[in-house]
Amino acid sequence: MADRLDGRVALVTGAGSGLGRAMARRFADEGAAVMCVDLNEEGAKDTAAQIAEAGGRSAAMRLNVTDSDAVKDALERTDQELGGLQIVVNNAGVASPEWDLTVDVNLSGVYYGLVHGAQMLADRGGGAIVNIASVAGLNALVSSGVALAEGEQPPPDRAAAYVASKHGVVGLTRQFAVNFGQQNVRVNAICPGYIYTPMTAGTTEIPEGEAFLQALHPMGRLGQDNEIASAAAFLVSDDASFVTGVALPVDGGYSAR
Numbered sequence: 001m002a003d004r005l006d007g008r009v010a011l012v013t014g015a016g017s018g019l020g021r022a023m024a025r026r027f028a029d030e031g032a033a034v035m036c037v038d039l040n041e042e043g044a045k046d047t048a049a050q051i052a053e054a055g056g057r058s059a060a061m062r063l064n065v066t067d068s069d070a071v072k073d074a075l076e077r078t079d080q081e082l083g084g085l086q087i088v089v090n091n092a093g094v095a096s097p098e099w100d101l102t103v104d105v106n107l108s109g110v111y112y113g114l115v116h117g118a119q120m121l122a123d124r125g126g127g128a129i130v131n132i133a134s135v136a137g138l139n140a141l142v143s144s145g146v147a148l149a150e151g152e153q154p155p156p157d158r159a160a161a162y163v164a165s166k167h168g169v170v171g172l173t174r175q176f177a178v179n180f181g182q183q184n185v186r187v188n189a190i191c192p193g194y195i196y197t198p199m200t201a202g203t204t205e206i207p208e209g210e211a212f213l214q215a216l217h218p219m220g221r222l223g224q225d226n227e228i229a230s231a232a233a234f235l236v237s238d239d240a241s242f243v244t245g246v247a248l249p250v251d252g253g254y255s256a257r
């Protein structure tokens with residue numbers, strides 16, 4: 001594994017599961033010390049333990065990203081415990097039809113990571129932030145309907161909160177990239193297509209659901225968590241030193257049509 005992140009310190013939100021865990025592990029494999037934070041403290045601790053077992057440096061703590069002060073504290077604690085913070089990944093998210101919850105976690109949570117994180121990185125000479133948006137940050141979603149009971153109609157506002165929150169993440173990414181462009185803080189987003197994680201398991205575990213999702217991607221398959229982790233590792237590394245303000249689809253061609 002490349003050592004592109006040797007000596008760097010990263011904080012990853014939602015690191016107790018799925019994409020957050022995969023990114024935390026990948027950053028550690030590339031040499032970074034990683035603070036794993038999640039609402040699910042056990043999950044965050046498991047990820048940190050996996051990193052330590054593989055010979056990496058990590059720590060874990062519980063964090064609810066909807067609490068602005070707690071996000072600021074977590075960033076400061078990472079800086080103190082693991083050394084100078086240079087990388088922040090705002091990944092924690094929920095897939096829910098509930099407006100307040102979805103906007104609080106997916107949009108406000110990312111905003112707090114940006115508003116506190118970008119300034120902290122700037123004060124320390126620079127760094128990189130990656131926000132995990134979605135193809136739902138670029139386009140509307142279509143639903144398979146496989147989870148509905150016979151005769152049940154999908155709610156009229158089914159993916160509205162999720163799509164709005166993820167479009168907001170793309171907007172925040174661009175705005176903070178512009179705001180911090182001259183302070184050596186790069187801010188980018190990844191827009192994953194459907195990836196096998198606990199978030200999508202409810203659909204992928206049903207054969208018609210999985211087939212429906214596969215057919216949405218021109219490559220004919222869903223993605224794996226490590227395919228998002230490798231894009232994130234690129235974006236936070238010096239290989240992406242002139243890349244800022246982009247919303248990068250990593251989606252098997254989903255957003256190409």
Ligand SMILES: NC(=O)c1ccc[n+]([C@@H]2O[C@H](COP(=O)([O-])OP(=O)(O)OC[C@H]3O[C@@H](n4cnc5c(N)ncnc54)[C@H](O)[C@@H]3O)[C@@H](O)[C@H]2O)c1
Pocket residue numbers: 013014015016017018019020037038039040043063064065066091092093094095105109132133134135191192193194195196197198199200
């Ligand atoms: N899996 C996909 O297909 C897919 C596609 C596009 C975008 N995404 C996005 O990727 C991100 C990660 O999703 P995933 O698939 O790994 O899901 P996941 O459910 O496996 O993991 C999400 C993690 O976020 C944590 N979390 C939830 N609310 C939180 C809060 N308030 N504070 C802190 N942590 C909280 C959960 O505890 C969980 O560990 C999300 O933002 C999601 O919207 C996922």
